Amino acid sequence: VNRRAMATRLAVMVALSGLLPILVVGAIAIEVLRRHSEGEAANGLRAVAEQTAARIDGYLAAQKETLRAVAAAASTSPDADRRLEEVVLEAPALGRVVLVGAATPRSDLPAMLGAEVVARARAGEEISSAIYLAKDFTPALDHCVPAPARPDHAVCASLDLLELWRFVQRIRVGRSGYALAFDAQGRLIASGAGALRAAILTGEPVPESGVAVAVAAGRDPGAPRYAGAGGVEVIGGWARLPEAGWTVVVEQPAIEALRPARTAQWVLGAIALVALGLSIAVGVRQSQRVLAELEVEERWRTAGRIAAGITHDLGHRVAILQQTAGLAESGDAGFLPRIRDNLRSEVATLRKFVADFADLSRDVRSLDLLPLDLDAFAGSVARTAASHAERHGVRIEVLPSEHGAWVRGDRYLLERAVLNLVSNACEASPRGGAVRIAVTEVEGQASVAVEDEGSGIDPERLPRLFDAFMSTKRTGAHVGMGLANVKRIVDAHGGTVSVESALGRGATFRIALASEAPPAPAAAPRTRTSPGAA
Amino acid sequence: VRPTPFLAIAALVACSRPAAPGRFVLRLAVPGILGPVRPGSDTNASAATDLVFESILSPDASGRARSTIARTFQRLGSDRYRIELDPRVRLSDGSPVEFDDVARGAAVMGVKAVRDGDAIILDSGGRPIEPLLYYSTPFREAGVHRLGTGPYRVVEEGQSRIALERVVPAPGRIQQVEIAACANDRDALARTLRGETNGVFGLEARLAEFVDGIPGLRVVRGPGPHVRVAMFNQARVSAADRRRIAGSLPWEAIARHACGDGAMPSVASMALPDGPPLSIVAFDESQPVRLALALRRALRGRGGAVQRLDVTEYLRVMSAHEFDVFVGQLLAWPPPVLALSFSRGGLFNYTNFSSPEIDAAFARGDAEAARAAIEREAVVVFLCPRERVGAFDARIRNASFGRWGVLDTLPDWEVGP
Numbered sequence: 001v002n003r004r005a006m007a008t009r010l011a012v013m014v015a016l017s018g019l020l021p022i023l024v025v026g027a028i029a030i031e032v033l034r035r036h037s038e039g040e041a042a043n044g045l046r047a048v049a050e051q052t053a054a055r056i057d058g059y060l061a062a063q064k065e066t067l068r069a070v071a072a073a074a075s076t077s078p079d080a081d082r083r084l085e086e087v088v089l090e091a092p093a094l095g096r097v098v099l100v101g102a103a104t105p106r107s108d109l110p111a112m113l114g115a116e117v118v119a120r121a122r123a124g125e126e127i128s129s130a131i132y133l134a135k136d137f138t139p140a141l142d143h144c145v146p147a148p149a150r151p152d153h154a155v156c157a158s159l160d161l162l163e164l165w166r167f168v169q170r171i172r173v174g175r176s177g178y179a180l181a182f183d184a185q186g187r188l189i190a191s192g193a194g195a196l197r198a199a200i201l202t203g204e205p206v207p208e209s210g211v212a213v214a215v216a217a218g219r220d221p222g223a224p225r226y227a228g229a230g231g232v233e234v235i236g237g238w239a240r241l242p243e244a245g246w247t248v249v250v251e252q253p254a255i256e257a258l259r260p261a262r263t264a265q266w267v268l269g270a271i272a273l274v275a276l277g278l279s280i281a282v283g284v285r286q287s288q289r290v291l292a293e294l295e296v297e298e299r300w301r302t303a304g305r306i307a308a309g310i311t312h313d314l315g316h317r318v319a320i321l322q323q324t325a326g327l328a329e330s331g332d333a334g335f336l337p338r339i340r341d342n343l344r345s346e347v348a349t350l351r352k353f354v355a356d357f358a359d360l361s362r363d364v365r366s367l368d369l370l371p372l373d374l375d376a377f378a379g380s381v382a383r384t385a386a387s388h389a390e391r392h393g394v395r396i397e398v399l400p401s402e403h404g405a406w407v408r409g410d411r412y413l414l415e416r417a418v419l420n421l422v423s424n425a426c427e428a429s430p431r432g433g434a435v436r437i438a439v440t441e442v443e444g445q446a447s448v449a450v451e452d453e454g455s456g457i458d459p460e461r462l463p464r465l466f467d468a469f470m471s472t473k474r475t476g477a478h479v480g481m482g483l484a485n486v487k488r489i490v491d492a493h494g495g496t497v498s499v500e501s502a503l504g505r506g507a508t509f510r511i512a513l514a515s516e517a518p519p520a521p522a523a524a525p526r527t528r529t530s531p532g533a534a
Numbered sequence: 535v536r537p538t539p540f541l542a543i544a545a546l547v548a549c550s551r552p553a554a555p556g557r558f559v560l561r562l563a564v565p566g567i568l569g570p571v572r573p574g575s576d577t578n579a580s581a582a583t584d585l586v587f588e589s590i591l592s593p594d595a596s597g598r599a600r601s602t603i604a605r606t607f608q609r610l611g612s613d614r615y616r617i618e619l620d621p622r623v624r625l626s627d628g629s630p631v632e633f634d635d636v637a638r639g640a641a642v643m644g645v646k647a648v649r650d651g652d653a654i655i656l657d658s659g660g661r662p663i664e665p666l667l668y669y670s671t672p673f674r675e676a677g678v679h680r681l682g683t684g685p686y687r688v689v690e691e692g693q694s695r696i697a698l699e700r701v702v703p704a705p706g707r708i709q710q711v712e713i714a715a716c717a718n719d720r721d722a723l724a725r726t727l728r729g730e731t732n733g734v735f736g737l738e739a740r741l742a743e744f745v746d747g748i749p750g751l752r753v754v755r756g757p758g759p760h761v762r763v764a765m766f767n768q769a770r771v772s773a774a775d776r777r778r779i780a781g782s783l784p785w786e787a788i789a790r791h792a793c794g795d796g797a798m799p800s801v802a803s804m805a806l807p808d809g810p811p812l813s814i815v816a817f818d819e820s821q822p823v824r825l826a827l828a829l830r831r832a833l834r835g836r837g838g839a840v841q842r843l844d845v846t847e848y849l850r851v852m853s854a855h856e857f858d859v860f861v862g863q864l865l866a867w868p869p870p871v872l873a874l875s876f877s878r879g880g881l882f883n884y885t886n887f888s889s890p891e892i893d894a895a896f897a898r899g900d901a902e903a904a905r906a907a908i909e910r911e912a913v914v915v916f917l918c919p920r921e922r923v924g925a926f927d928a929r930i931r932n933a934s935f936g937r938w939g940v941l942d943t944l945p946d947w948e949v950g951p
Contacts, residue, residue, distance in 0.1 A: 085840065086827050089791070096823075136738040136820060137720055165744060194748035198727035201720050 003291050004284070010291075011283025019276050026268050034261045038235060041257035042224035045173060045237030049250040052171060052179050053239040056164060060141075060244060063159050064126070066091055068145050071155035075099060075147035084155060095140060095158035102152055110142035110156045118144055121154035131161065131189050131246075137201060138162045139189055165190050168248075177252030182212030184245035196229050208236070212247040215240050225254060313353065317346055359416060359485045367410040367492060371519040374407060374446055375400040378437045381415060385422045393431030396422065398439075405441035407513040409493050414511075417489040417497075420482045421450040421509045428454030428507070446515035451508040457501040465499060486511075557709040558949040560927065563722035563731040568715045571691045571698075572680050573671045574642040581735075582696045582713055584939035586626070587671035587682035590617065590636070590656070591664065593938050597868035599664065603631060603672060603683055612897035613658040615667060616650060626687035626701045631672055639672040662873035662880070662896045668938070685945040686711060706948050708930075726751070726925060735924030735940055740820070745925045752928040756935035759867040760920040762793060762821065764829055765860045766912060768887050771812065773911055778807045780912035783832045792825040793918035811838030812858035815851055818842035825917060826861040852884035863920050867937065869901035876908055887913065 070091070074083040084097040098108055100118055109118055112129035121127045121144035129142035139161040147153035164181065168190035171179040178192030186209035188199045199206045207228055214221035215238050228234035228251055235258075236251035255262075324342040327335040375398075382396045389396050418437070425435040433453040440447050457465065466487040490497040490511050501507035562581060569577035573587055591599045591607065601607050604617040623631050636654055637647035643666045648655040658666050674681045679688040689710075690697035696713040703709060714731055716722035723741070726734040727748055737745065739755075746753050764785075766776045782804040812833060816826035823842060830837030838858065843851060851857055865871050865882065873896045874882045876889070889911060895904035908914055922935040929950045936942025 086831055089827055136740055138740055162740060197748060198724045201724040
């Protein structure tokens with residue numbers, strides 16, 4: 001495995017395992033922050049609405065107080081009508097001011113107050129009309145106060161509420177927040193949102209009218225987040241003008257009101273990403289360094305294991321050769337057969353020793369993959385191993401698959417692997433026993449199993465059986481590289497090698513590879529061993 | 535070579551050309567019934583007539599007379615003009631303007647046209663002719679619609695809708711004008727605020743700030759030809775009394791406070807001549823009433839009752855001379871139009887005002903002298919100009935009002951993206 005890739009995997013794994021909990025906690029914190037922000041925004045808007053309501057209330061109260069003062073000052077004057085009529089010059093907001101008595105013609109009464117209502121004012125009660133639009137479409141409100149020291153008379157004014165519009169239109173919250181004012185029936189009477197002003201003229205309801213009606217009626221209008229004009233999500237705050245029964249709603253697009261929380265989300269997200277990136281970058285560097293150190297250490301450890309194996313095995317060989325040399329030096333001709341056998345045996349052992357090392361040095365990453373008929377392949381392996389089996393007094397049996405089994409593989413390397421298993425099986429089996437090479441194909445997987453009749457493998461050895469230099473045979477011909485090579489070769493083919501064993505009942509090694517369909521007839525002869533060779 | 539592939543490629547290339555920029559349509563909301571677009575129409579179609587027809591004379595920015603249809607124009611007397619038509623001027627169907635077209639337009643205002651070789655003599659029959667020529671627009675009856683020399687032609691005209699189209703397309707300018715009839719002023723404004731139309735005018739000045747800040751709209755303000763005035767009734771207030779009263783009152787202070795929106799402090803007047811209280815009539819609108827009340831306060835003991843009038847009462851009161859002082863508005867720009875109100879037989883001279891000096895000045899064509907005489911004789915005190923207020927599509931870069939016709943400058947309005 002590429003050291004850099006492994007280091008990256010390690011670093012990402014460590015970084016993610018460290019950051020994920022932080023991100024989860026951060027996400028929870030952000031949600032809490034968002035909800036808190038929504039509440040805070042609504043509270044802020046409610047405060048603005050209350051201030052606005054208070055100022056409108058104060059303005060109306062001031063106009064009414066002015067009217068009372070005017071009534072007190074002018075109503076007893078002999079030219080009261082004229083003086084009151086000219087009040088508008090000093091107090092334009094009072095509009096038209098008239099002295100109303102029982103004989104006042106209906107045409108001179110305030111536009112929105114009938115004679116019966118004005119009669120209550122003449123009787124001593126202050127009365128107001130609903131807010132309405134005057135002839136020039138500006139808002140107005142008729143108000144009558146009793147005329148002091150003038151029995152059965154009232155002073156009425158058509159209060160000019162243009163200032164109400166100005167005041168409401170001037171209110172801005174953030175960049176896009178605005179104020180709206182409604183009468184008790186939920187009709188819009190002033191709007192800081194230009195898009196809603198047509199409703200002031202037409203009296204048509206706006207989305208916030210429902211909120212205004214609920215507030216005016218003293219009911220809970222619901223959540224402070226709702227769909228405002230044009231379906232835009234807004235956060236609103238409201239306040240009621242107790243005397244007039246009007247409602248002030250101040251709202252701000254939610255997207256704007258919650259911008260700080262959203263910014264925090266982005267910042268936190270960005271920080272998490274940067275932290276992740278930094279963690280990975282640092283982790284990769286550190287992992288590479290650690291892996292390099294591990295690799296060096298492992299290399300020395302491997303070299304030690306190899307040296308121990310070689311020392312042991314070559315020491316054994318040297319001892320035998322030394323002994324053989326002693327026999328030769330004795331000059332006794334009777335030793336010649338033994339000397340010959342010793343030398344032949346040791347040469348064979350050393351040759352295998354060299355072959356194992358040659359396998360170890362072979363690069364299994366560059367495979368020559370071709371279609372391979374496993375049944376024919378098993379027969380070929382059996383023939384190759386026949387002489388070795390014969391020396392150990394065992395026979396080799398080939399059990400071909402039921403319907404044929406084809407794989408794509410490097411014939412030479414696979415043969416080295418299977419021969420190794422067969423060779424081990426021959427050595428493990430008792431004389432007169434049998435070694436079976438069985439080929440199967442089940443559901444897209446082809447396998448070659450090598451089964452012996454030996455004493456089986458100690459279960460403690462099984463987990464590290466395929467590690468290099470782990471042989472415990474120590475017969476002098478094994479340095480423990482055979483099964484490690486088998487695994488290397490099978491891994492390179494994308495397959496698996498496994499072993500099943502029970503003490504006293506032999507062992508079965510199985511190489512499993514992905515099967516494939518037999519090649520077209522023209523291609524098949526390339527690797528197929530001629531039939532009947534086994 | 536087979537032509538089919540080339541034709542296909544040519545067709546693809548043609549289809550891939552960028553689309554022509556959209557035709558900007560100005561949709562105006564106008565209160566009342568519209569009716570046919572014709573010179574002299576007394577319906578609310580006047581916004582359309584200003585764009586379809588051009589008058590024989592019109593005031594330039596400085597108030598001097600000019601003509602867009604006459605190559606030369608010459609004043610022959612108080613009631614006669616000689617003009618030579620500009621042969622380059624065309625009606626909206628491309629045909630040249632002829633004598634009959636001029637005569638037809640002049641006749642609407644009671645002006646007679648007579649051929650004089652290649653020229654035309656226009657005769658108003660004793661009345662000051664300049665103001666009448668400001669309203670005389672050559673036109674031709676052509677099937678359903680009337681043709682004029684203005685920059686737009688009529689495409690559709692009805693009581694509820696008028697559609698105009700620019701005669702010569704101009705990129706970046708308004709190509710079409712649609713005028714929609716609305717139930718009343720409030721409806722017209724509401725429709726514009728809702729975006730159903732993108733232009734409205736004739737708003738009260740106090741509404742400007744209400745419209746300001748509406749997305750997609752821009753408030754436009756500008757002076758018009760009308761002026762707020764205080765007019766004395768010549769028949770009931772003597773010239774001497776008028777002059778003394780006019781000379782005693784702080785008109786500037788009255789105008790400054792009453793034409794604005796603020797409070798008016800007490801104003802000091804000089805000694806006023808003795809006499810009976812003067813009855814004051816005023817249009818029943820905020821500003822005239824404030825002016826009337828301010829005037830009455832300044833008149834102190836001579837200030838009488840203030841009567842508020844609507845338009846129909848106004849005509850009756852004027853004709854019956856039932857007032858001493860009228861506070862309202864007057865068509866006062868350019869100066870020659872004052873002849874309509876202050877010359878004998880003037881179109882708007884509802885009080886039959888008559889002054890030899892003023893008539894003589896108008897007859898000489900010296901409108902400035904006539905105005906000076908009007909002020910000297912204290913017939914009228916000019917107080918403050920009446921502002922035109924409207925709101926138009928914010929994509930129009932340079933929307934403004936004409937000083938004379940309200941939409942005179944519309945053909946030059948530039949439309950942004």
